[in-house]
Amino acid sequence: MYEGIIFAGFGGQGIILSGKLICIAAMREGKNVSHIPSYGAEMRGGTANCSVVISDEEIASPLIRQPSICVVMNKPSLFKFEESVQAGGLLIYNTSLIDLKPSRDDIRAVPVQANDLAQEEGNVRSANMIALGLLLRLKPELAALDSVISALDEAVSARNRSLNIINTKSLKRGFSLS
């Protein structure tokens, strides 16, 4: 298995956390992982994204030009990354903030009302967990849901740890979608 995943959205949507969580979970399951946030040209208040590689083999390059999986949480991210997804790849997009459909038909595009569902679970800030749960459902070989849930306490800073109950619920909710 070799998957190059890009998570993308606003700063503040927990994009980096999604990446870290799946990395920790996959690592614990014995896979090779790398995570690299975009931090380059962007200034404050811009978009955020991170590149995650999960692989059975040693990871040569941690950079991803053509992701096999892309999770986009807002519109600018859809614009920015849709093109780059590998043919046959997976695109999860957050319809709570994206009011149009991906235009490509050579990829698998899966909508998710992440913000709304997160709100339902108790906090809109766990929208990223909804999307991540869904991803785990669609690509179970990446990592087990349980592994991700148990990675939560490690990856979330003390200050925000109280949110983990809702995060867990949201992960499960996302995982339950189909």
Add this chain to the structure above:
Amino acid sequence: MYEGIIFAGFGGQGIILSGKLICIAAMREGKNVSHIPSYGAEMRGGTANCSVVISDEEIASPLIRQPSICVVMNKPSLFKFEESVQAGGLLIYNTSLIDLKPSRDDIRAVPVQANDLAQEEGNVRSANMIALGLLLRLKPELAALDSVISALDEAVSARNRSLNIINTKSLKRGFSLS
């Protein structure tokens, strides 16, 4: 003609000035000249010396390892430079401050009571001019006495120019020695 001359003494004895004067004079007479003061390792209050090259040809290296002429105005300078004078070279030494004789016999060593004679001419600070005058007498091909005298106003800073009358007298006095 190619002469490598070292003037040496205390800081304050006008060593650098001697070098500059003969350079300007020789230059005006159409010769190639270079002048380089020692400034390297010495700290405040140490000895001063400068290397002067006067040549009919273009000057390759301005540095002098074995001077053909050496004018030493105090004892440490005698110790430092006597050895380096070329065999057959000229050594002028200031017996007002040097109470011993040069030890080499393969060079021409000419004593001069520079301080005392300078005092006689009106100011001990013109001791360097006594020695320089003598040098011009012994090596007339370097530059004419008149050229050196007329270089005085150019080379001496405004502040000290009043001394030039005594400097001129001292140059002549040195030139008159034999």
Add this chain to the structure above:
Amino acid sequence: MAKGKPGIDIERCKGCALCIEACPEKILKMSESFNRQGQPYTICFEPERCTSCMSCAIICPDSAIRIWRYVAV
């Protein structure tokens, strides 16, 4: 009777709410929807009460507010 009104450029607004605090008439509030940058933005819910005091505009770091004043012709 309205003395003026704020003109809020909702695309410039970043939703900092400083204007809301600053308005002496307390007639500004945060929108429930988002602008194109994904931010909530300020709206004036009772423009009639605006005194055109300019407080909201003065404090807006994003120059998102202009103030219009009504003057008798």
Add this chain to the structure above:
Amino acid sequence: MAKGKPGIDIERCKGCALCIEACPEKILKMSESFNRQGQPYTICFEPERCTSCMSCAIICPDSAIRIWRYVAV
């Protein structure tokens, strides 16, 4: 009657003459000869008048002066 005397290390002395100014008894002066570094140096020409006040030594930047004091046995 001398209370003490300055001991001047003429090879250390640089001839700055600060001690000469500093001596309240005015019993120091510059030599006419030179030391090995080619500098004139301070000499005490009336040691009998020295009060061992140490002024000269205190100001000497080159630690060239020691002060001896005579004490009754």
Add this chain to the structure above:
Amino acid sequence: MRNEDADVKLVYSMPESLVDRPNHYCPGCGHGIIHKLLTQAIDELEIREKTIFIAPVGCSVLAYFYIDVDGCEAAHGRAPAVATGLKRVHKDKVIISYQGDGDLLAIGTAETIHAANRGENITVIFVNNAIYGMTGGQMAPTSLASQKTKTSPYGRDPADVGQPIRACELLNTLEAPVFIERCAVNNVKNILKTRKAIKKVVQNQVLNIGYSFVEILSMCPTGWGMTPQRAVEWIDEAMIPYYPLGNFRKKESDHV
């Protein structure tokens, strides 16, 4: 109710010298307010065409893109030196050095003090937000005692790293500066005072009076980890008690 017989007059809008482009600052950031005040002063003094603006390295590093005048970059902390170079060449131009607290009081301490001491005829606008905004919230020389930052995670410990430095007080020991004032932009009243001070420090240069300095306490909600509303309160509660507002120096030129 809208008076239909009234005409509508625009009484507040963007200053002309402020470029009509969204800025990159975080919501509630004081930089945006200060940019407005500065461009208002430039408009009022009609010096847009002879102003040269120096952006520091800090969150305002791109400020030259927002202010419609000739612009210059300065290496982190060196804006006063760059300003000196510019001013010595263009004595008739208005040189504005805009600097953050890390820039002006940490790495640039020497340049700050020496330009002030020389009395370079320049304008210095000092944005004191008690934090390194751009680099993500490290301790600034002006961060308050026990303030938590990325590099003082247990709170600034004055016994270890000293008390925050007060720029106005420090510069006030020098002879040359003609104007030194501390203001804030955390509420409308303070902003209006700041507006006056900014106009003054620019005008002084136009009139060739000399080195003029204004320190502005400014919100950095992001660096402080606060909402913008909390940030404006924090200036009142925490900053102003340590950094008293007011004028420290005001020399008028003979010919004014």
Add this chain to the structure above:
Amino acid sequence: MRNEDADVKLVYSMPESLVDRPNHYCPGCGHGIIHKLLTQAIDELEIREKTIFIAPVGCSVLAYFYIDVDGCEAAHGRAPAVATGLKRVHKDKVIISYQGDGDLLAIGTAETIHAANRGENITVIFVNNAIYGMTGGQMAPTSLASQKTKTSPYGRDPADVGQPIRACELLNTLEAPVFIERCAVNNVKNILKTRKAIKKVVQNQVLNIGYSFVEILSMCPTGWGMTPQRAVEWIDEAMIPYYPLGNFRKKESDHV
């Protein structure tokens, strides 16, 4: 007349911690006097074996060869930073930063102010001779108005380059320093006062009281183009009126 019945007692000689080797300073240079005072203090406080001396870049660059303690070099102006590094490692050692005016107030302005502001528990001995001695007599930040130097050949022009900076006054705006005093070594009376101040700034560190600073007006006959005698007068006539002698700050620790 010599009393033949009296015994002879040595009442003044070279301090033990002063290395018995001729120094390289010019005749009448104040550095030599200050070295003596410092080594006297080291002797009296019996700290020779726990003192680390930092020589700056300036005429006193070789001072570590004269003071019989562990010695360290600092790049020009950076002695306070080097001192900080040393002290943070050796909290029980006595770190002495000895600096000239070019070093401390020009290139090292930032390091000076920040070490003082942090209240590093170090001793700073500041030799103000109003000139760059080592490099041959250029204008220092402390050169007086209209003083002629190699780089102010027409006399220092305050309108162009500012008034000389007063270090004690500048540092006195900071919270942390516990002791700030200005002295001079141009006559015996002043030297004795300086001796006390130097002892104090060293002792403060031994007692862990905090950052202690002494500024010493010192002769540079060579740089000033004066005889040593004229130089001591010039300190009285020209320097002291601008740099008033006296104590600026004296905090005593609770436990002293």
Add this chain to the structure above:
Amino acid sequence: MAETVLMKGNEVIGEAAIIAGCRYYFAYPITPQNEIPAYMALRLPRIGGTFLQAESELAAINMVFGASAAGARVMTSSASPGISLKQEGISYLSGAELPAVVVNMVRGGPGLGNIAGSQGDYFQATRGGGHGDYRTIVLAPASVQELADLTVEAFDLADQYRMVVVLLGDGYLGQMSESLKLPEPSGKEFDKSSWALTGASGRAPHIVYSLRLSPEPALEEVNLRLQAKYREIEKNEVRFDTYRSKDAEYLLVGFGTSARICKAAVNILRREGIKAGLFRPITLWPFPSLAIERAAGSIKKVLAVEMNAGQMLEDIRLALWTSTSSSRNVVIDFCGRTGGMIPDVDEIVERVRNYEK
């Protein structure tokens, strides 16, 4: 055995320094390495160490000078512009033969540039951006694991040779998280009692300095000693890695992040049956000149891949073009991106494919 953890490169540097016994860290913030000071600020005070945010990079490197002179293990970190400011200090450390570890997480230049990762400071690091004839050992990690291992090693090398060791990363490496096993302390001990400043108690004073005024050849003697030390290091401390290079016809040469890209390219090329291999210098100074010459034996073409305009390229040329070299018919090609851009795997692959034609 140590547990596998996921950590960010910059934080790993901090943790590895602590493992190596570093308790003193002085630095000034700059992107993209701010996680290092943040990490040290959090950790050091809790283990009796000193974290101090200096007022500038200049102050930081001179605090390092002081702490190193005091005999401590000490580190500073920064990124390109900040490292430029440290050049005087690095030259002083080198002249005074003080050990220190300096981390440069290189960003795009010149000038303020940007904050993306770059390798544009290769010359500065390997040729001495400061004045005078000094060298620093330059270590170039290519993974988070190696960041950890080389950080520990850097301290040992610094102490062993009493010199500055530069850890030359780039922005990407510092921001990247990978799984790693934290290294153990090396256990090596270095006796500094003959020179460290600890107070002249029961011994003659120590003096730490780089000024050598007189007698005249004093400074030259220092330089000769330094040069002799450098020759020794060139002999003993060369480190490099190779990947599928044994039978390679095309040798990619890259360090750090570029090497990762190269590795990916090699994998692709090999899958296509093209005999590509990778040579990865780990020490940039001393540069593995002999090793690369040897590796280049059966090589048809060398492709240097860098995130700069061709700096290591010079060292490759110097290595392969020596006048006694058997490998001098090797053509050396170059593929570089600048300004924080990363060379593209596909571009590299394409380039090598074309060699076949």
Add this chain to the structure above:
Amino acid sequence: MAETVLMKGNEVIGEAAIIAGCRYYFAYPITPQNEIPAYMALRLPRIGGTFLQAESELAAINMVFGASAAGARVMTSSASPGISLKQEGISYLSGAELPAVVVNMVRGGPGLGNIAGSQGDYFQATRGGGHGDYRTIVLAPASVQELADLTVEAFDLADQYRMVVVLLGDGYLGQMSESLKLPEPSGKEFDKSSWALTGASGRAPHIVYSLRLSPEPALEEVNLRLQAKYREIEKNEVRFDTYRSKDAEYLLVGFGTSARICKAAVNILRREGIKAGLFRPITLWPFPSLAIERAAGSIKKVLAVEMNAGQMLEDIRLALWTSTSSSRNVVIDFCGRTGGMIPDVDEIVERVRNYEK
């Protein structure tokens, strides 16, 4: 025609800068170049110029940045440690494409070293001691006359290419007095109206900066432009001198003061019938690689002579060992002195005599 005068090297730099129209000079004192600030302090105020002693080298180079951005001809000067401190500023000037003349009268290093003349900063000057992929034109005069001529030229080159030109002298050159004819101004004019900061009157604002955050390739574009400019300079601005090299079998290569020593050695060797010649790079960057390769055609042995541990040596190797080089069988020998020492004429002569054996 200009009169022949005797002037000290450092003062000549000042006078030549004034001849070239430089009216702004910012610097901080350091030996062995203090005669430059002293000269400028005396002269500039009298001709409407600005001499300003900066509070540090950092301030000085950034004042240069400001004055250059303002459109003025501007110079700073220093010596080794001070030049290290200017590296960040030089990188910024390079990134912002601002013209400036930076004089380095090199002294012995590393660290505080001493104040004797040295060539130990060759790498720093030619490889960019600052961060990022920039270059500066580096001019290496070997006589007081050339100091004057190259100073004037430096200003023209700086303006023409909008970049930093480094005048790399050494302590000896600066202290030396020789006869010279002061040069005339070149008369060249450079239009800076498209970028200089003069107030945005009747035109769009100019911005002088080196930050290129976005879009992503912005910084790379700058770098590509810079690199293209550098290639152009490598083509057009190479300067060198040869002396009795036509039929030479042994080629001495040296610059600056070393070249003077070499010349003396060549004279002695030729008198002995040994066919020695001199190749003297005048531009150290761009290095006269092609010229030296051509000059080395009939050469048996090259002897690089430097006042450092062998820095230009690398450029000679790169020039002569190119993979297409016809001259690669040439053996390159090296003779260097460090720490402010000067290579000895006799030693060089002896070395070459031994080649004959």
